[in-house]
Amino acid sequence: NLAGALAYATKLLRHRAIVVVLSDFRAEEWEEPLGQLAARHEVVAITIDDPREYDLPDAGWVELEDAETGQRLLVDTSHAPTRTRIRVAAERMQQERTRKLVQAGEERDTAANGHCADLKIVEIPVDVQWEVEHHDNIELVREVHR
Numbered sequence: 001n002l003a004g005a006l007a008y009a010t011k012l013l014r015h016r017a018i019v020v021v022l023s024d025f026r027a028e029e030w031e032e033p034l035g036q037l038a039a040r041h042e043v044v045a046i047t048i049d050d051p052r053e054y055d056l057p058d059a060g061w062v063e064l065e066d067a068e069t070g071q072r073l074l075v076d077t078s079h080a081p082t083r084t085r086i087r088v089a090a091e092r093m094q095q096e097r098t099r100k101l102v103q104a105g106e107e108r109d110t111a112a113n114g115h116c117a118d119l120k121i122v123e124i125p126v127d128v129q130w131e132v133e134h135h136d137n138i139e140l141v142r143e144v145h146r
Contacts, residue, residue, distance in 0.1 A: 006033035022046045025097045035104040054090045
């Protein structure tokens with residue numbers, strides 16, 4: 001429960017601290033608790049991704065399971081258009097996550113007392129190229145997908 005953990009950290013920490021959040025940020029409703037935490041502390045949000053979620057190998061029929069919901073799906077990974085649809089959907093999810101992280105950082109600016117709050121977004125890629133984006137004084141480093 002990412003939202004609950006972020007809310008708990010906000011209540012628990014009485015003095016300004018550096019908080020590192022390591023997550024895939026696929027849970028629901030974490031944006032507001034992250035913004036509240038970043039309003040009082042320096043937060044480093046580290047996103048984790050599995051490259052196989054973007055580029056499925058041609059392995060024939062594969063059963064995929066959503067780790068959060070337990071929902072299962074049978075997918076023919078030898079079908080190129082299916083692999084493309086999955087890659088595009090994964091890239092959209094990543095873009096939406098990035099937008100939400102940036103928004104949490106921007107919302108922090110209105111709630112915080114000037115220099116006392118900060119949100120840094122860091123992504124750790126596995127064996128891929130890096131891409132750096134700048135959004136309102138926030139630097140996003142992410143992997144480039146083929």
